[in-house]
Amino acid sequence: MDAISKRRFTRGIRGSVALFAVVGAAAAGGSSAFADDSVNTGYFGGVAIMGYDTVAYFTEGRATKGSEKFSYEWLGTPWHFANEKHREMFISEPTKYAPQYGGYCAGEVALGSVTINIDPEAFKIIDGKLYLIYAKDAAEWFAAHAAEEVPKAEENWPKVAANLELDQYH
Numbered sequence: 438m439d440a441i442s443k444r445r446f447t448r449g450i451r452g453s454v455a456l457f458a459v460v461g462a463a464a465a466g467g468s469s470a471f472a473d474d475s476v477n478t479g480y481f482g483g484v485a486i487m488g489y490d491t492v493a494y495f496t497e498g499r500a501t502k503g504s505e506k507f508s509y510e511w512l513g514t515p516w517h518f519a520n521e522k523h524r525e526m527f528i529s530e531p532t533k534y535a536p537q538y539g540g541y542c543a544g545e546v547a548l549g550s551v552t553i554n555i556d557p558e559a560f561k562i563i564d565g566k567l568y569l570i571y572a573k574d575a576a577e578w579f580a581a582h583a584a585e586e587v588p589k590a591e592e593n594w595p596k597v598a599a600n601l602e603l604d605q606y607h
Contacts, residue, residue: 475602479554479555491567492524496526503518538568541553541569542554544575556571557569559572
């Protein structure tokens with residue numbers, strides 16, 4: 438979907454995506470991808486990663502639904518976890534476990550745009566960082582081309598994040 442079509446599609450849902458700036462810098466050695474960006478909460482629900490446990494991607498190697506019972510608010514957004522241990526792990530090192538580019542589709546960021554729709558089961562961990570994508574086949578492609586796509590996304594993220602802050606995609 439091109440940028441104009443995306444704007445038309447999302448115009449009617451303006452304001453449904455909560456965008457919050459990160460206060461402070463990313464953890465030492467961390468990527469700049471979370472230094473000053475917004476958290477993707479999707480169109481509905483207002484929770485990071487559609488309520489999936491971001492720590493489970495690392496500890497279990499799969500997408501695992503979190504629970505409101507094990508919730509933690511970070512960057513003005515609730516994050517859900519499958520258990521207390523994952524919640525505590527996240528609290529101690531949020532930038533280690535948080536998805537790159539605020540949880541927006543990494544492939545789309547590499548193209549210099551954004552899509553709010555992601556599939557929490559379409560993910561890749563590359564060099565110790567979590568990348569969410571809009572579809573499983575696209576996640577496979579992104580991982581196979583990570584050497585080219587990650588640098589493009591890193592380069593594009595500051596502009597994409599600034600446009601998100603200005604609500605340029607709605």
